[in-house]
Amino acid sequence: MSDEEKPKRDSEAQKTAGKTDLKEESAVAEEGAEKPPVKAEEGTEKSPVKDKPAPKPKVKKKIPSYEDVDDDPVFQKLNEKVAVSVLSVQNFLDQSICTVSLDGLYELMVDLRDNADLDFNYLVDMTALDYLGDEQRFCLVYQLYSYKLGRLIRIKTRAAEDEVVPSVSSIWKTADWLEREVYDLFGIEFSGHPDLRRILLPDDWHGYPLRKDYDIKLQDQAWISSHLKIRKTPV
Amino acid sequence: MGLIENRMEKNVITTTVDSVFNWARKSSLWPMTFGLACCAIEMMATGASRFDMDRFGAGIFRPSPRQSDLIIIAGTVTLKMAEVIQRLYDQMPDPKWVISMGACSSAGGPFDTYATLQGVDKVIPVDVYIPGCPPRPEALLYGLMRLQDKIDEMTIAKKAS
Numbered sequence: 001m002s003d004e005e006k007p008k009r010d011s012e013a014q015k016t017a018g019k020t021d022l023k024e025e026s027a028v029a030e031e032g033a034e035k036p037p038v039k040a041e042e043g044t045e046k047s048p049v050k051d052k053p054a055p056k057p058k059v060k061k062k063i064p065s066y067e068d069v070d071d072d073p074v075f076q077k078l079n080e081k082v083a084v085s086v087l088s089v090q091n092f093l094d095q096s097i098c099t100v101s102l103d104g105l106y107e108l109m110v111d112l113r114d115n116a117d118l119d120f121n122y123l124v125d126m127t128a129l130d131y132l133g134d135e136q137r138f139c140l141v142y143q144l145y146s147y148k149l150g151r152l153i154r155i156k157t158r159a160a161e162d163e164v165v166p167s168v169s170s171i172w173k174t175a176d177w178l179e180r181e182v183y184d185l186f187g188i189e190f191s192g193h194p195d196l197r198r199i200l201l202p203d204d205w206h207g208y209p210l211r212k213d214y215d216i217k218l219q220d221q222a223w224i225s226s227h228l229k230i231r232k233t234p235v
Numbered sequence: 236m237g238l239i240e241n242r243m244e245k246n247v248i249t250t251t252v253d254s255v256f257n258w259a260r261k262s263s264l265w266p267m268t269f270g271l272a273c274c275a276i277e278m279m280a281t282g283a284s285r286f287d288m289d290r291f292g293a294g295i296f297r298p299s300p301r302q303s304d305l306i307i308i309a310g311t312v313t314l315k316m317a318e319v320i321q322r323l324y325d326q327m328p329d330p331k332w333v334i335s336m337g338a339c340s341s342a343g344g345p346f347d348t349y350a351t352l353q354g355v356d357k358v359i360p361v362d363v364y365i366p367g368c369p370p371r372p373e374a375l376l377y378g379l380m381r382l383q384d385k386i387d388e389m390t391i392a393k394k395a396s
Binding site for chain 1: 314315317318321347348349350354356357358359360
């Protein structure tokens with residue numbers, strides 16, 4: 001498109017300066033009929049002076065980053081007892097991310113749901129991350145939504161490898177299966193969970209695949225040899 | 236040949252028992268619905284009106300393995316499902332055939348991971364492999380026709396071993 005535009009611009013520089021592409025093409029169509037007089041008039045005057053439309057002022061795009069905020073409206077309304085366990089509140093592209101310590105996690109979640117102003121009664125998702133090598137290896141992420149505020153917030157906590165995390169399934173029923181998935185793939189145990197067992201992999205699988213030290217291709221050979229009859233495939 | 240030639244009426248045909256059996260079997264291959272993943276959509280499209288599989292006699296998808304003679308494994312086979320496939324294949328009565336449709340069931344497809352079986356032929360014997368991701372309905376029909384050719388080569392007599 002730009003290659004086609006450039007020769008056109010030279011001949012009709014003034015008229016096309018600042019016009020949109022569609023208008024340019026229609027201008028070309030109009031002036032094509034009367035090209036010789038137009039060219040004689042404007043080509044000689046304008047082409048040495050202005051070849052392109054006026055340059056727009058360059059705005060440097062700000063690279064988005066996590067910024068600590070003190071005045072997030074959600075976290076200011078929290079109960080004071082609970083707010084003690086909040087380690088930091090950050091903002092990233094208008095998303096609220098709150099890091100909490102594991103001790104106060106359960107009380108914080110109860111408060112977020114029960115607080116009449118906040119009313120975070122929808123646990124959208126719950127996942128975990130594995131920072132292998134860190135002392136607190138796992139990072140649990142909860143995404144909560146409030147219909148009243150129309151806002152989505154993210155709560156993050158860190159947990160060490162064998163640490164037992166309080167279950168939020170008594171607060172939101174959906175956490176039942178979400179925590180089962182986290183247990184299945186990461187091996188994080190939840191206390192107070194009604195039925196903590198594997199949900200995606202077979203029940204008697206060994207190993208937690210989404211941990212960083214579990215090879216992507218590693219299959220539980222013991223499970224395979226006990227459940228499947230592998231044929232010798234013809235070459 | 237001289238004794239029976241030109242002695243029959245016009246609506247009598249002579250053939251071999253093998254060709255009759257093979258013609259019957261290949262023209263009425265009733266598959267079992269076993270769509271696991273995306274290939275199932277293409278299998279449904281093949282069964283629908285544009286690429287009609289019923290004109291090959293194979294349009295009746297049976298829900299039960301006991302009533303089907305063909306199983307089209309259409310989709311990714313996980314290890315958990317492989318156990319089920321073994322059981323279903325064992326429940327199918329002879330003669331039975333297997334078409335492995337798509338890349339995932341033929342060789343694991345793009346998913347070389349901890350949970351995926353790298354090819355359904357590791358658990359059941361496959362007659363026809365159809366590559367593609369997903370294979371077009373015409374490709375599935377071509378695979379079906381190749382299976383029909385394979386059935387043509389069968390014989391009901393005992394082979395000399």
